[in-house]
Amino acid sequence: MCLDENTLKILNDVFLLLSILLPLFFLIYFFYDKKKKKKLGYYLLALIIIILIICFRGEIMNINICKSNKKINDITTTKAIPAVNSDNYIGKTSKGYILEKKDGAYFIDDYLIVNKSYALNEDFIPKNTHTKITDEICILCIDNEAYEKWLNIKNDAIAINLNIYIASGYRSFEYQKGLYEKYENRDGKDMADTYSARAGHSEHQSGLAFDLNSIDSSFAATDEGKWVNENAYLYGFIIRYPKGKEKITGYKYEPWHLRYVGLSLAEKLYNDGEWITMEEYFGIDSKYK
Ligand SMILES: [Zn+2]
Incomplete structure (x- = not known):
């Protein structure tokens, strides 16, 4: 039988209460019963039932422990639980999320x-x-x-x-380096930093973003731009650099840049049209050191 943790907790509490109240009731009743000799059989039966209840309560507790362990194992097989003492552990964000670094990239909650x-x-x-x-x-x-x-x-x-189409998808570290340097030479570092990522800092290198x-x-004012802004989250995409969040993301509004995060997070970040950034949600900065 499979019971969730809360149900088991309630059952445990019920049995705990019964195992205290029933012996108490039994003792009080036995003490005041004047015909106890004639009803000895009933009292013995009641005593056996109480013992069984106490034993069964122990059994329930065992199930609880077993189920809890199993649950943790199940999660471990599908999604790694970030551990504070893991080699990947970097630190906690201001919102308490665990930041990890693995396989050459940073992760929060995968x-x-x-x-x-x-x-x-x-x-x-x-x-992949x-x-x-x-x-x-x-x-x-x-x-x-993301492609699916x-x-x-x-x-x-x-x-x-x-008509929506991908104009720019994956870019390598080296390519981004050249692209940024081109913009830097043209507009200067400060200006380039508002619209172009330095090498290694572009989501395009992750394979999870595209333009x-x-x-x-001007894309924002087109029918396509408006529809994408309102509907992308239903497919697991977010507007990664929303309007009005320039100081938080470090980039100007990019209505064309979509990042795949999956349905669950996309819906939270969409926030009924009032986009929340990944920086705000996870409690992290976006600033060059
Ligand atoms: Zn982009």
């Missing part, structure tokens, strides 16, 4: 984190991408799960006569 504070290693290359990475840039070298959701959102957009259509702020 969500890959990359911003101005947290960089991907130079040799970080995403695994739809198109195998063989080049410095690749439009469809997107994480398999991309097809869904694209097809749903087509169904209502909207749509014109890669231009």
